[in-house]
Amino acid sequence: MTSVGFIGLGNMGTPMACNLVAAGLQVTGHDVAEGARTVAAAKGVDIADSAVAAAANRDVVITMLPDGAALLEVYRTIMADVRAGTVLMDCSTVDIASARKAHDMAAERNLPSVDAPVSGGIAGAEAGTLTFMVGGDPQACEAVRPLLDIMGRTIVLCGGPGCGQAVKICNNMILGISMIGVCEALTLARELELEPERVFDVVSTSSGSCWSMNDYCPLPGVGPESPADHDYRPGFAAALMLKDLGLSQQAAASVDVATPMGAMAASVYETMVASGMGHLDFSAVIRHVRSLTRE
Numbered sequence: 001m002t003s004v005g006f007i008g009l010g011n012m013g014t015p016m017a018c019n020l021v022a023a024g025l026q027v028t029g030h031d032v033a034e035g036a037r038t039v040a041a042a043k044g045v046d047i048a049d050s051a052v053a054a055a056a057n058r059d060v061v062i063t064m065l066p067d068g069a070a071l072l073e074v075y076r077t078i079m080a081d082v083r084a085g086t087v088l089m090d091c092s093t094v095d096i097a098s099a100r101k102a103h104d105m106a107a108e109r110n111l112p113s114v115d116a117p118v119s120g121g122i123a124g125a126e127a128g129t130l131t132f133m134v135g136g137d138p139q140a141c142e143a144v145r146p147l148l149d150i151m152g153r154t155i156v157l158c159g160g161p162g163c164g165q166a167v168k169i170c171n172n173m174i175l176g177i178s179m180i181g182v183c184e185a186l187t188l189a190r191e192l193e194l195e196p197e198r199v200f201d202v203v204s205t206s207s208g209s210c211w212s213m214n215d216y217c218p219l220p221g222v223g224p225e226s227p228a229d230h231d232y233r234p235g236f237a238a239a240l241m242l243k244d245l246g247l248s249q250q251a252a253a254s255v256d257v258a259t260p261m262g263a264m265a266a267s268v269y270e271t272m273v274a275s276g277m278g279h280l281d282f283s284a285v286i287r288h289v290r291s292l293t294r295e
């Protein structure tokens with residue numbers, strides 16, 4: 001039986017770990033937060049009292065952490081105790097430099113490693129339908145494939161070390177920009193006294209169609225069910241969108257690429273989060289867009 005150490009049992013990590021448990025894998029988890037450990041234990045995940053205990057003697061160690069700093073801190077903590085042959089797989093969303101550093105730390109110990117950030121949110125983590133964007137040595141990617149197939153539906157091998165994170169950052173920059181575009185159009189449509197359902201019917205089948213409109217419409221009662229129908233309970237929190245837009249700006253600066261719309265989207269989410277809406281779903285940016293109109 002494949003044994004898995006799972007470090008970071010938060011909103012995403014716990015349901016992902018639970019799906020591995022349900023598939024019959026032996027999963028030992030750890031989180032610094034007692035509350036997270038308690039929730040995961042109640043859902044059937046064996047809990048180790050340290051990251052080292054979770055990572056030692058496993059076939060695969062998965063990390064699902066807030067950011068690159070937490071990832072590198074965990075890798076520094078566990079690295080000496082990970083046994084030879086263990087594959088390290090980081091599923092967190094982190095900056096490309098930290099992802100590459102994590103690969104380098106693994107390589108120094110001759111451990112195979114992959115970066116495999118996800119898209120699909122908490123619902124996708126629970127349903128086992130995540131999209132994984134995988135970067136690393138092809139053999140290491142193939143080694144973790146059975147686990148990815150349990151936790152996800154779409155697995156894309158994106159390239160070498162850090163390429164999974166790079167694709168994820170590009171995707172979320174498009175998402176952040178497109179959601180603001182949809183919110184601006186719907187706000188304009190409202191002021192033009194158009195019926196939102198008719199705007200949806202046209203845009204979702206026309207050249208303005210995109211996931212932010214078609215699948216995740218930011219207006220309650222319009223289009224398929226989305227966080228807008230639940231008072232913008234996430235979903236994908238605006239604070240996380242701001243984090244990802246910050247990562248894309250950092251990546252753009254590192255290769256001297258101009259991304260003016262990405263920069264603007266980052267600043268819109270920054271203002272929204274600063275106004276106390278960071279805990280709401282990122283589609284609640286429509287409230288922020290409307291508040292700009294009223295000023």
Ligand code: NAD
Pocket residue numbers: 007008009010011012013030031032033036051064065066067070073074091092093094118119120121122235236237240243
């Ligand atoms: P979360 O904050 O709910 O979970 C992160 C967990 O890591 C927390 O429980 C925290 O206590 C734990 N942690 C932090 N430092 C640690 C350490 N040193 N050792 C052990 N545990 C530690 O966040 P989440 O929503 O589960 O997201 C996790 C990652 O997935 C993030 O990088 C996020 O950007 C990414 N992501 C989230 C979503 C989403 O919809 N929530 C979607 C796609 C990707």
